[in-house]
Amino acid sequence: MALEHAILVSLLEKPGSGYELARRFERSIGYFWTATHQQIYRVLKRMENDGWVAAREVPQQGRPDKKEYSVADLGHAALSSWLHEPIEPESVRHDLAVKIRGAAFDDPAGLVREVERHRRAHTDRLAHYLAGEERDFPPAPGGPPDAERELQHVVLRGGIAYERMMIAWLDDVLATLRRF
């Protein structure tokens, strides 16, 4: 399980409320880990009980108050020990691949629209990533290397490489489907 650890990393990058975390999980963190707000609130509560994070009531004007969480020493230690233990290379779940192989027993050409839809989703995501890269990681070499920035950037480059690979592969899939 890594949701706890994903939350710790996100809170180390910047403290925030459950709501804010949920929004981050829709964008930057969400590139490689998804979570709904319900799940985040539940886990956050458990982490608070375990002393991994500390909450602070923050009154706001113009909107409801929020509970801002930040990482406590125990949380930092928990993250550190997780970082030092090996994890299994992740197991994959590609519904679309199941569909593609299944299409052989149904209607290969009928899958074209679905694959095109996925292709569009991936080009959109790629455009989104590239815009984020241009915005947050301009090419100007600004001073000394910053680990946090550089590592965020390399993860984003991974997302970009993934989307490019997927688009190329989906083109391959479309060409194959259209032969039937």
Next chain:
Amino acid sequence: MALEHAILVSLLEKPGSGYELARRFERSIGYFWTATHQQIYRVLKRMENDGWVAAREVPQQGRPDKKEYSVADLGHAALSSWLHEPIEPESVRHDLAVKIRGAAFDDPAGLVREVERHRRAHTDRLAHYLAGEERDFPPAPGGPPDAERELQHVVLRGGIAYERMMIAWLDDVLATLRRF
């Protein structure tokens, strides 16, 4: 949920027992969908109750008897209707990306060995895929196009593209980590 559908596809490609399915999920199907034997047996039982698959006792010599499953009409229909309904582009879960961003707050250089381990796992898988491709999909253009074969092949090409992308990205990650 697509485990049921992955099983249907696998059984359409070739009928088999729960045990055999579990083995396939360790190799070809496992490239894009993982499942343990416990899960497969449980789902298979439900599918049998729902009339999606039919079981047949097959006595064997030299080893215990097995129950061979094959797809029933209801199962074929269920697969077909699933193929025709749109699915969400899958959400990602990359523990390693969490670790990489987390390393900024711990010990970037200490992650090198872990990333190298993952890189090795991906080169192994790539070699395995390429060997499978050479074995099962020789370049000889043997007659008329066969949808089942071609679609299996394009899914395998997706696995190959994925592994190549990952290896290149992990090299990028290693170069980045080594700067700290």
Next chain:
DNA sequence: CCTTGCTATGCAACCAGTTGCATAGCAGGA
């Protein structure tokens, strides 16, 4: 004969993640 190891099937408990719903503060527009 006994152990090891592979084939083959399965139960039970648990845990992570999803879905549906509920509540409440506050702003802005119809």
Next chain:
DNA sequence: TCCTGCTATGCAACTGGTTGCATAGCAAGG
């Protein structure tokens, strides 16, 4: 004033997946 919509937090029920364990047939080797 009422409705819509965004911020903000949360509970409850369910489902899919994981982990641990159990059983049994049969072969091969020590």
